[in-house]
Amino acid sequence: MNSGIAIRRKNKIAVFRQLLSVPETTKPELAASLGLSQPTVGMIIDELMQAGMVRENGMASSIGGRRAVSLQAVRDCRLTLGIDITANHISFAVVNLAGFVVANQRRRAAYASTADYHRLLEQYLDEFLAEKGIPEEKLMAAGVSVPGIIGPDRRTLIRSHILRNPDARPLPDEFRGKPIRFFNDAESACMAECYSDESPDSFVFLMLSNSVGGATVINQKILNGLHNRNGEFGHICIVPGGRRCYCGQQGHYDAYGAAWLLAEKTGGNLAEFFKGLERGDAGLTAVLEEYLDYLSLLIANLILGLDLPVIIGGYVGNYLEPYLPKLRRKVAKQDIFGEQDPDIRTCRAGEEAAAAGCAMYFSEQFIESL
Numbered sequence: 001m002n003s004g005i006a007i008r009r010k011n012k013i014a015v016f017r018q019l020l021s022v023p024e025t026t027k028p029e030l031a032a033s034l035g036l037s038q039p040t041v042g043m044i045i046d047e048l049m050q051a052g053m054v055r056e057n058g059m060a061s062s063i064g065g066r067r068a069v070s071l072q073a074v075r076d077c078r079l080t081l082g083i084d085i086t087a088n089h090i091s092f093a094v095v096n097l098a099g100f101v102v103a104n105q106r107r108r109a110a111y112a113s114t115a116d117y118h119r120l121l122e123q124y125l126d127e128f129l130a131e132k133g134i135p136e137e138k139l140m141a142a143g144v145s146v147p148g149i150i151g152p153d154r155r156t157l158i159r160s161h162i163l164r165n166p167d168a169r170p171l172p173d174e175f176r177g178k179p180i181r182f183f184n185d186a187e188s189a190c191m192a193e194c195y196s197d198e199s200p201d202s203f204v205f206l207m208l209s210n211s212v213g214g215a216t217v218i219n220q221k222i223l224n225g226l227h228n229r230n231g232e233f234g235h236i237c238i239v240p241g242g243r244r245c246y247c248g249q250q251g252h253y254d255a256y257g258a259a260w261l262l263a264e265k266t267g268g269n270l271a272e273f274f275k276g277l278e279r280g281d282a283g284l285t286a287v288l289e290e291y292l293d294y295l296s297l298l299i300a301n302l303i304l305g306l307d308l309p310v311i312i313g314g315y316v317g318n319y320l321e322p323y324l325p326k327l328r329r330k331v332a333k334q335d336i337f338g339e340q341d342p343d344i345r346t347c348r349a350g351e352e353a354a355a356a357g358c359a360m361y362f363s364e365q366f367i368e369s370l
């Protein structure tokens with residue numbers, strides 16, 4: 001590419017990203033913060049306005065000198081759909097270009113490799129879009145998160161213990177005429193985390209949902225590994241000869257760390273489990289204590305292997321914040337370097353992180369292709 005064109009594109013992307021990251025700004029502010037000339041910023045803003053991606057929003061308040069026109073990114077000018085398929089639920093999320101979830105919904109639906117299941121998915125999607133008032137034509141693409149290993153073509157599901165005999169191609173290549181791309185569920189949830197401004201550039205993501213997965217992020221890039229299998233932390237053996245894992249082997253962390261192990265103590269309701277803890281229920285407190293013991297063992301190993309901050313997501317991650325000091329102490333006890341305060345955090349993205357994360361991929365692609 002001609003270097004002049006490349007620089008113009010790079011500047012355009014930088015201006016739009018800056019606009020997306022703040023509620024409003026002005027041309028002089030953009031020029032100053034990005035180190036660009038005002039005429040360059042002016043030309044880019046004209047282009048973005050013509051494309052319907054930026055709008056004027058009255059006059060900015062002045063701190064002395066000339067008042068400038070306030071500018072805003074039209075964050076909803078493009079939307080992306082994310083679908084998270086699990087053994088018993090389908091979740092939808094629609095995200096805008098700033099990576100914000102504008103609508104989401106979770107419905108119960110037992111996965112089956114049948115036409116009936118596909119029809120149900122389509123029906124739930126129609127109901128979701130209608131209920132939330134999302135025009136389908138605004139959706140650019142669909143990301144699909146599944147609990148399994150995804151093929152390099154990003155269209156095929158190579159294996160999934162959880163979905164049991166899934167279709168190799170769970171959805172058609174063009175879903176309702178839109179491009180589609182598959183992601184591993186933990187990878188998706190991790191992507192949602194990556195888009196949070198507060199996330200470190202490199203970290204280990206541990207997803208504690210009804211199965212345990214994870215991902216490793218190095219300099220804002222998720223590692224794929226040789227076979228797209230990076231982050232299968234649920235199958236690390238922590239108790240040789242221990243409990244049976246769903247993969248068939250014994251003692252894997254999943255059998256000690258999956259969210260349902262806590263939820264089943266309170267009738268399958270994880271929120272109830274943590275409410276019970278707040279009330280000081282002795283039985284549940286003992287269950288959590290043991291859960292944190294195993295979790296600290298896994299995390300201590302992850303830190304030894306990778307020496308990175310650990311961010312805990314998934315269903316359990318959403319509730320663990322109050323118990324982080326205790327978890328850190330348990331991990332610190334196992335640290336051979338005497339680290340007293342290991343960097344362990346909980347996720348920022350909420351419940352529908354997997355559905356949102358795989359949608360954010362397309363927002364990012366769109367911005368990078370400006």
Ligand SMILES: [Zn+2]
Binds near residue numbers: 235246247249252254
């Ligand atoms: Zn296993």
